[in-house]
Amino acid sequence: xxxxxxxxxxxxxxxxxxxxxxxxxxxxxxxxxxxxxxxxxxxxxxxxxxxxxxxxxxxxxxxxxxxxxxxxxxxxxxxxxxxxxxxxxxxxxxxxxxxxxxxxxxxxxxxxxxxxxxxxxxxxxxxxxxxxxxxxxxxxxxxxxxxxxxxxxxxxxxxxxxxxxxxxxxxxxxxxxxxxxxxxxxxxxxxxxxxxxxxxx
Numbered sequence: 001x002x003x004x005x006x007x008x009x010x011x012x013x014x015x016x017x018x019x020x021x022x023x024x025x026x027x028x029x030x031x032x033x034x035x036x037x038x039x040x041x042x043x044x045x046x047x048x049x050x051x052x053x054x055x056x057x058x059x060x061x062x063x064x065x066x067x068x069x070x071x072x073x074x075x076x077x078x079x080x081x082x083x084x085x086x087x088x089x090x091x092x093x094x095x096x097x098x099x100x101x102x103x104x105x106x107x108x109x110x111x112x113x114x115x116x117x118x119x120x121x122x123x124x125x126x127x128x129x130x131x132x133x134x135x136x137x138x139x140x141x142x143x144x145x146x147x148x149x150x151x152x153x154x155x156x157x158x159x160x161x162x163x164x165x166x167x168x169x170x171x172x173x174x175x176x177x178x179x180x181x182x183x184x185x186x187x188x189x190x191x192x193x194x195x196x197x198x199x200x201x
Contacts, residue, residue, distance in 0.1 A: 006044045006054075009034045013055050018097045022052065053113040059098040060118070064125045066091050071129075077136045081185050082178035085155050089170045089177065092159045100163050103156065137190030150184040 012034035016025040031041045045051040070087035074080035092099040155177045
């Protein structure tokens with residue numbers, strides 16, 4: 001079956017970004033890697049900025065899918081909270097160039113690169129996290145952004161330092177950060193009796 005040309009180009013761009021970073025990724029390099037003509041490349045992506053937006057959207061979608069898979073793979077709340085942190089750090093280690101793009105770019109710049117479909121996906125992701133938290137005893141306060149900061153904030157900060165000066169694997173600290181995330185999130189979920197032990201349908 002013939003693959004969609006746009007998807008092939010985005011896949012080639014993502015691979016190029018992981019090899020050399022966005023700044024060193026040229027349209028020509030992506031075209032050659034994708035095995036498409038100049039006409040096909042510029043038909044789908046008239047400018048480098050258009051391609052950059054597609055790379056950001058695809059990378060964010062992959063990251064969200066990985067986190068949701070980790071979230072719903074667990075039955076108990078503690079296991080789910082820990083799994084999300086561990087999988088988040090593994091994704092960063094597996095995709096360091098994309099992670100740099102996401103963690104070091106101004107949020108307003110990344111926001112401006114999302115089309116309406118991507119913005120809808122972002123809102124859907126937030127809604128799914130909101131629902132999972134409510135199903136596990138969160139009363140709606142503190143606000144969702146604060147709960148997410150408690151959950152993934154320390155891992156974000158550690159990852160920023162690691163990305164600035166990569167050293168050994170993130171794996172040795174993943175469990176420690178995951179345990180800290182549970183200690184931070186557990187109090188906002190309410191008493192154990194109020195929590196659901198099942199995952200979302």
